[in-house]
Amino acid sequence: MAGASPVLEDGSVLSWLDRKLLIVERFFGLLAGLAIFSLMLLAVRSVGGRVTLNAPLLGYVDYIEQLMPLIAVLAVSFAQRDGTHIRMDLLVEHLRGRALWLFELIGVLLILVLVVFLIWGSWAHFQRSFDFGAPLWSRDSSTDIALPIWPSKLMVPVAFSVLALRLLIQVYGYGRALILGLEAPAAVPLVMDPAAQAAAEAEMLDDVEAADGPD
Amino acid sequence: TEWNVSVWGKRRAFTEHIEKLAELVSEKTGGEFTMNVSYGGLSKPKENLDGISIGAFEMAQFCAGYHRDKNRSITVLELPFLGVDNLAEEVAVSHAVYAHPAVAEEMAQWNARILMTSPMPQYNLVGTGDPRDTLDKMNGMRVRATGGIGEAFKAVGGVPTSVPAPEAYQAMESGVVDTVAFAQHAHLSFGTINQATWWTANLNPGTVNCPVVVNIDAYESLTDAEREALDSSIDESITHYLDNYGKLLAKWDEVLAEKNVQKVMISDAELENFRATAAGPIRDQWITDMSAQGLPAQELYDLLVSTLEKTRAGN
Amino acid sequence: MDPIEIGLWVTGGLLVLVVIGMRVAFAAALAGLVGLFLIFWSKKGFDPEDIGWAVTVAAKTAGQVPHSKVASNALSLIPTFILIGYLAYYAGLTRALFEAAKKWLAWLPGGLAVSTVFATAGFAAVSGASVATAAVFARIAIPEMLKINYNKQFAAGVVAAGGTLASLIPPSAILVIYAIIVEQDVGKLLLAGFVPGAFSALVYGVLIVGIAVIFKSVGPPVGGFTWRERFAALPPALPILAVVIIIIFFVYNPFGEKAWGTPTEGGAIGAFIVFCMALYRGMRWKQLKAALLETAKLTVMIFSIIWGVLIYVRFLGFADLPGAFSDWITSLEMSPMLILICILLAYAVLGMFMDAIGMLLLTLPVVYPAVMALNGGEAVSAADSAFGMSGPMCAIWFGILVVKMAEFCLITPPIGLNCFVVAGVREDLTVQDVFKGVTPFFIADAVTIAGLIAFPQIVLWLPSLA
Numbered sequence: 001m002a003g004a005s006p007v008l009e010d011g012s013v014l015s016w017l018d019r020k021l022l023i024v025e026r027f028f029g030l031l032a033g034l035a036i037f038s039l040m041l042l043a044v045r046s047v048g049g050r051v052t053l054n055a056p057l058l059g060y061v062d063y064i065e066q067l068m069p070l071i072a073v074l075a076v077s078f079a080q081r082d083g084t085h086i087r088m089d090l091l092v093e094h095l096r097g098r099a100l101w102l103f104e105l106i107g108v109l110l111i112l113v114l115v116v117f118l119i120w121g122s123w124a125h126f127q128r129s130f131d132f133g134a135p136l137w138s139r140d141s142s143t144d145i146a147l148p149i150w151p152s153k154l155m156v157p158v159a160f161s162v163l164a165l166r167l168l169i170q171v172y173g174y175g176r177a178l179i180l181g182l183e184a185p186a187a188v189p190l191v192m193d194p195a196a197q198a199a200a201e202a203e204m205l206d207d208v209e210a211a212d213g214p215d
Numbered sequence: 216t217e218w219n220v221s222v223w224g225k226r227r228a229f230t231e232h233i234e235k236l237a238e239l240v241s242e243k244t245g246g247e248f249t250m251n252v253s254y255g256g257l258s259k260p261k262e263n264l265d266g267i268s269i270g271a272f273e274m275a276q277f278c279a280g281y282h283r284d285k286n287r288s289i290t291v292l293e294l295p296f297l298g299v300d301n302l303a304e305e306v307a308v309s310h311a312v313y314a315h316p317a318v319a320e321e322m323a324q325w326n327a328r329i330l331m332t333s334p335m336p337q338y339n340l341v342g343t344g345d346p347r348d349t350l351d352k353m354n355g356m357r358v359r360a361t362g363g364i365g366e367a368f369k370a371v372g373g374v375p376t377s378v379p380a381p382e383a384y385q386a387m388e389s390g391v392v393d394t395v396a397f398a399q400h401a402h403l404s405f406g407t408i409n410q411a412t413w414w415t416a417n418l419n420p421g422t423v424n425c426p427v428v429v430n431i432d433a434y435e436s437l438t439d440a441e442r443e444a445l446d447s448s449i450d451e452s453i454t455h456y457l458d459n460y461g462k463l464l465a466k467w468d469e470v471l472a473e474k475n476v477q478k479v480m481i482s483d484a485e486l487e488n489f490r491a492t493a494a495g496p497i498r499d500q501w502i503t504d505m506s507a508q509g510l511p512a513q514e515l516y517d518l519l520v521s522t523l524e525k526t527r528a529g530n
Numbered sequence: 531m532d533p534i535e536i537g538l539w540v541t542g543g544l545l546v547l548v549v550i551g552m553r554v555a556f557a558a559a560l561a562g563l564v565g566l567f568l569i570f571w572s573k574k575g576f577d578p579e580d581i582g583w584a585v586t587v588a589a590k591t592a593g594q595v596p597h598s599k600v601a602s603n604a605l606s607l608i609p610t611f612i613l614i615g616y617l618a619y620y621a622g623l624t625r626a627l628f629e630a631a632k633k634w635l636a637w638l639p640g641g642l643a644v645s646t647v648f649a650t651a652g653f654a655a656v657s658g659a660s661v662a663t664a665a666v667f668a669r670i671a672i673p674e675m676l677k678i679n680y681n682k683q684f685a686a687g688v689v690a691a692g693g694t695l696a697s698l699i700p701p702s703a704i705l706v707i708y709a710i711i712v713e714q715d716v717g718k719l720l721l722a723g724f725v726p727g728a729f730s731a732l733v734y735g736v737l738i739v740g741i742a743v744i745f746k747s748v749g750p751p752v753g754g755f756t757w758r759e760r761f762a763a764l765p766p767a768l769p770i771l772a773v774v775i776i777i778i779f780f781v782y783n784p785f786g787e788k789a790w791g792t793p794t795e796g797g798a799i800g801a802f803i804v805f806c807m808a809l810y811r812g813m814r815w816k817q818l819k820a821a822l823l824e825t826a827k828l829t830v831m832i833f834s835i836i837w838g839v840l841i842y843v844r845f846l847g848f849a850d851l852p853g854a855f856s857d858w859i860t861s862l863e864m865s866p867m868l869i870l871i872c873i874l875l876a877y878a879v880l881g882m883f884m885d886a887i888g889m890l891l892l893t894l895p896v897v898y899p900a901v902m903a904l905n906g907g908e909a910v911s912a913a914d915s916a917f918g919m920s921g922p923m924c925a926i927w928f929g930i931l932v933v934k935m936a937e938f939c940l941i942t943p944p945i946g947l948n949c950f951v952v953a954g955v956r957e958d959l960t961v962q963d964v965f966k967g968v969t970p971f972f973i974a975d976a977v978t979i980a981g982l983i984a985f986p987q988i989v990l991w992l993p994s995l996a
């Protein structure tokens with residue numbers, strides 16, 4: 001189900017790598033958040049301009065189409081770090097120890113294979129839209145105002161590359177736990193039963209409510 | 216051999232030549248060579264050229280104005296006010312431009328070879344409220360128009376907005392656009408005619424150019440008999456398309472009457488004014504820009520004009 | 531292997547991956563990638579020499595999807611709706627709503643519970659996520675109910691059930707996702723959610739009053755609010771009304787004039803109003819940054835499933851499995867209505883084990899065309915159809931039905947997420963308590979779904995005006 005799981009930290013190199021990569025992931029997450037925020041501002045500009053001055057934002061749809069891929073992929077690794085991506089917990093929830101780490105390892109290895117192919121494919125998609133010889137290096141442009149599309153296409157393999165690094169950390173983390181038979185390995189999201197998960201989710205809202213002001 | 220063909224929307228006048236081609240090719244090869252026409256299942260319209268380049272499917276349709284930078288050379292066919300009067304002329308100028316080596320070369324970068332055009336009549340406006348029949352009234356008009364037609368309206372103070380065709384009806388309903396520029400079949404199949412109170416009968420600002428292309432490797436790996444069947448079916452498919460579209464145009468006036476849509480005629484003075492503002496400057500700008508990018512822009516434009524003259528002289 | 535066989539094998543493989551706990555988004559994408567490879571390779575007769583070619587074409591075809599399919603104006607509603615929900619906390623809207631509902635409705639038998647249901651329905655109008663709604667109201671409403679000796683389990687059940695309303699009443703991410711997958715008008719689907727959402731809340735309310743009348747111990751009425759107090763409670767909740775009106779007016783203008791814009795714009799303007807309210811209530815960069823990060827994370831979770839499933843759907847397009855499934859469904863010798871009910875029951879079972887969004891995304895590409903075919907096709911007229919409605923209307927109706935099923939799954943054991951969340955917030959409640967308390971609401975949901983099937987006008991009235 002949805003919701004983040006705890007990731008333990010310790011003094012190991014793996015945990016150090018995990019925390020360093022988290023800095024990059026949080027930055028990408030914030031960029032995606034700002035892209036979402038700018039959707040709101042674009043609409044205010046577009047509707048406001050249309051209603052007050054009969055001057056809607058030229059290329060409104062083009063801008064949205066540029067922003068959406070960023071919103072859809074930039075934070076993909078940020079969400080993988082703590083297991084926010086949903087899955088069916090029915091099986092893994094009942095596993096403990098080595099059996100659990102085995103299934104987790106299989107899962108992240110399969111994702112890693114997928115992501116390698118997607119980096120290849122999305123890089124090729126970027127390359128087809130990019131041409132050093134053309135003005136603005138553009139070989140694919142948006143419909144209304146002819147914005148070059150390659151920058152937003154480039155963000156996809158970049159985000160997937162960060163995800164690949166994250167998956168390498170998780171493969172190592174789960175693999176180590178499997179071989180050593182660890183109880184609570186660092187740098188990987190740990191499985192919580194639904195109750196613990198709900199408690200964590202509620203705690204997150206606590207932080208939010210604390211800022212809720214005087215009501 | 217089985218080919219996958221990527222188009223979009225639903226079956227309509229705009230895709231009839233492709234359906235006909237599939238039928239003819241299968242007939243001529245005794246079912247050896249078939250085409251599987253997919254309406255939107257294989258790709259997004261704007262990515263059809265990418266799909267051809269990858270080799271995901273063998274044949275596809277796209278429109279030049281969706282992505283000018285992917286197909287700069289054929290955007291000459293989308294310049295406003297070229298003076299193309301009917302579909303036969305549209306076919307003639309399109310195919311002449313397609314045959315130019317610069318076009319073939321640009322398409323080859325996508326591993327694509329243009330097979331034929333999807334000729335469309337002039338994109339006239341439908342709208343609600345008072346007819347926008349002068350340039351003054353077009354100032355500030357929010358119009359659904361792409362490519363060169365959009366540029367033309369921008370030149371007279373309009374605001375072009377590229378709503379995807381299937382959303383044009385809703386965009387009109389919601390006031391996101393005041394008017395929609397489409398060919399007749401699209402006004403019918405996307406329902407914009409049902410929103411309209413008027414239609415410009417003689418504005419004729421230009422049209423959109425939508426070729427049908429094939430993947431070069433797939434084309435070359437056809438057997439001689441299959442390639443012969445394909446090549447020899449193109450003219451017949453286009454003829455079928457023109458006949459079919461002709462019937463649609465013949466019915467158009469009835470449709471207008473039935474839906475109570477006013478046929479707006481724009482005065483010659485206003486048209487002349489529009490052409491002077493939009494046609495010349497946009498064409499000159501296009502030639503300057505494209506020449507700077509190393510395309511034989513003037514040559515392409517001259518080829519278009521001379522072909523148009525020749526076609527008219529031939530009739 | 532022909533394409534249909536490849537389609538079946540790959541779909542089976544996808545189910546295995548999902549069951550062994552692979553993240554749904556990546557399982558679907560991997561299935562799609564492998565499927566595309568097999569389809570392309572089969573075109574070359576599985577010649578070993580062409581493996582490299584098939585892998586390349588599959589990777590490049592799949593690699594397009596995460597960019598091209600999400601670069602869509604309509605999809606931008608999803609992050610906007612999620613952002614509205616997060617900002618609503620900071621705007622203090624939850625407490626305001628509960629206070630207003632209490633002052634107006636608490637005099638009824640079971641009054642506080644009825645107030646809770648209508649406050650959750652109101653909050654649903656600014657929140658796209660059911661789970662968040664349940665968590666917030668578990669905090670606000672349950673203590674007040676317990677203070678006047680409500681049955682503990684019942685109070686928890688009310689909140690868990692009321693929380694589900696957020697996915698039906700716009701803004702709703704699930705409705706947008708449905709619209710995108712089945713390629714229907716987003717605006718009309720959002721409009722269609724209002725009345726069934728209100729109907730659903732009403733059925734809950736009637737059920738609570740009934741229970742409170744029969745079992746006096748369940749929840750006494752609370753009186754004594756003056757009209758002055760009642761009206762004074764309204765203004766803090768007004769931004770909700772503003773958001774509802776904006777979303778409606780941006781899709782459809784009830785006064786016959788043009789709508790104010792597109793649903794995309796409406797959602798974003800609604801978010802802006804809640805944002806201004808939150809600023810006014812003291813939100814600053816620190817809180818905004820936290821909200822943006824959480825919004826980004828939840829959004830990327832949803833979008834990963836969207837592009838992952840769309841890679842699988844691209845493969846289905848090449849394999850034409852949906853076509854084959856529709857042919858099979860329509861060839862069955864059963865009444866279309868019975869088949870539809872079987873499909874909804876299958877969703878109820880599946881929903882016990884899966885997240886709603888994942889479930890809909892995985893199944894709709896195959897199920898939706900089959901349901902449309904059952905009704906007589908996309909372009910069928912109401913007169914010739916099996917369910918007595920035109921193709922586009924059937925698409926809307928079925929959408930509301932499956933979203934209501936998805937809501938239902940949030941409160942059914944064993945994995946009714948809302949129940950876990952309520953139990954998680956309240957330390958004095960176990961999950962079993964909440965499941966026990968929510969049981970009466972199964973009946974209410976069954977009544978609602980039966981009502982929506984028997985009287986499709988409840989769903990179709992508002993969208994048919996637009």
Ligand code: NA
Pocket residue numbers: 653654655656657658659695696697698699700701702
């Ligand atoms: Na909602």
Ligand code: NA
Pocket residue numbers: 881882883939940941942943944945946947
């Ligand atoms: Na459940």
